[in-house]
Amino acid sequence: MSTRASKRQKPNDADKPFQLIYWPGVPGRGEHIRLAFEASGTPYTDVSNKTDAGANCVLTQIDSSNTGDDHNPPALAPPMLKHGDDVLISQTPNILLYLGPKLGLVPDVNDDPVGAYHINALVLTALDGLSNEAHDVHHPVAVSLYYEDQKPEALRKAKDYREVRLPKFLGYFERVLAGPASKGGEYLYGGKLTYADLVLFQVVDGLSFAFPKRIGKMKESGKYEKVFGLHERVKGLEKVKAYLESDRRPKYSEGIYRHYPELDEEGE
Ligand SMILES: N[C@@H](CCC(=O)N[C@@H](CS)C(=O)NCC(=O)O)C(=O)O
Structure with missing residues (x-):
């Protein structure tokens, strides 16, 4: 198993920093991600707080020249979630699916696998x-x-x-x-x-x-x-x-x- 694969299976990686990448100025789809962090009291940074820098961050991600990296395909559109240095995922419900167990916002998989x-x-x-x-x-x-x-x-x-x-x-x-x-x-x-x-x-x-x-x-x-x-x-x-x-x-x-x-x- 590669180092990266074992890293991915680490049970508790919720200590790595979370960053929300979304357009500044509107709640939009980014709001669903913000609410998950806020309701669970999870620290996160939100690039949309910084108007110009936030918009630039989104624009860099969705630029047609961006082909992603070795582990992450590029995202078509925000919201995006950056988790630590090595995970970048997109699509609102997919981000929530990823965050749910980490933030305690779904039942424990051992009690309720479905x-x-x-x-x-x-x-x-x-x-x-x-x-x-x-x-x-x-x-x-x-x-x-x-x-x-x-x-x-x-x-x-x-x-x-x-x-x-x-x-x-x-x-x-x-x-x-x-x-x-x-x-x-x-x-x-x-x-x-x-x-x-x-x-x-x-x-x-x-x-x-x-x-x-x-x-x-x-x-x-x-x-x-x-x-x-x-x-x-x-x-x-x-x-x-x-x-x-x-x-x-x-x-x-x-x-x-x-x-x-x-x-x-x-x-x-
Ligand atoms: N299904 C995607 C939709 C993403 C999406 O449409 N994002 C908007 C902002 S809320 C956007 O910038 N779209 C650009 C586009 O569709 O061209 C999701 O739920 O995340």
């Missing part, structure tokens, strides 16, 4: 419908075009998103919380906080910023009580609360969750 896969499925589902699709509402034609250049398509997509997709996905998570595998409905899986709860918190939070009217009505309907209850519960966790009140929490603006009032209109 738990991490359930948590990953919940996260992939939340990101599909409540993050990626939420982004596509304001950019339904092309990421490279301005919102104003795809507004008619965005209006059509927003109506379907509000009326069909949001109820479907929030209804799904309501069922997960009502199901026996949640062990009581306070958290999504196994009766304890996992990173899937942090992801659901963040997507519901972002949607509440982007679609305040629609989410307000869904809250009032009482049909998604458990989902909104989880949002409040996670928001009130001591470490999460302290983070949300700190200047480390970026404000919503021109990221995945954007508030365009016309995309939140009801009853047309």
